[in-house]
Amino acid sequence: MKIIDCRNMACPAPVVTTKRALEEAGGETVQVLVDPGAPRENVIRFAENRGFAVSEVEADNGFALTITSPGSAPVEPVRTVAGKGGKTVMLVASDRLGDGPEELGRLLMKNFIITLLDLAELPDRMLFVNTGVLLTTEGSEVLEALQSLGNRGVEVLSCGVCLDFFHRKEKLVAGSVTNMFTIAESLLGAGSVVRL
The missing domain is CATH 3.30.110.40 (TusA-like domain)
Known part of the structure; x- marks a missing residue:
């Protein structure tokens, strides 16, 4: 044992x-x-x-x-239903998860992104907008996790207007810069959208 x-x-x-x-x-x-x-x-x-x-x-x-284990055979990792008819796009619109205290929200977002690395199914694309872009730039605690997700085929894209607004474009570390057209096209063409 x-x-x-x-x-x-x-x-x-x-x-x-x-x-x-x-x-x-x-x-x-x-x-x-x-x-x-x-x-x-x-x-x-x-x-x-x-x-x-x-x-x-x-x-x-x-x-x-x-x-x-209830049987002698190993239990297979849980996977989501296949054939959902398009890409899964995750829209990250904040550097926090939920509406409670800021410190708790940041901790929850960090834990959520790190946990993605252990899931069998990953989003095809992660779009970071508004304060969500702070997660992809210097000083973020989830840069390593986001880079690992990128290495596993997840497209990590940050809104250029948002990066400019926060003066963070030169400090982008994870993924690349995108524009509102690509964001809108990605969301409207997705098989499923998960908003954080």
């Missing part, structure tokens, strides 16, 4: 680490050490939603979750 220690990890690291361990285990049982609260709940929900059985015991100020 493989044992992984996800204690003292910030969200979404416990789920991402568990996902990788389960894929590598090839159907073998995995034990995950997690902190109480959201880390425990998120890992249990993730595993159960993918058909795994989860048992738990309290251990060392946290929990030991034993995750077992």
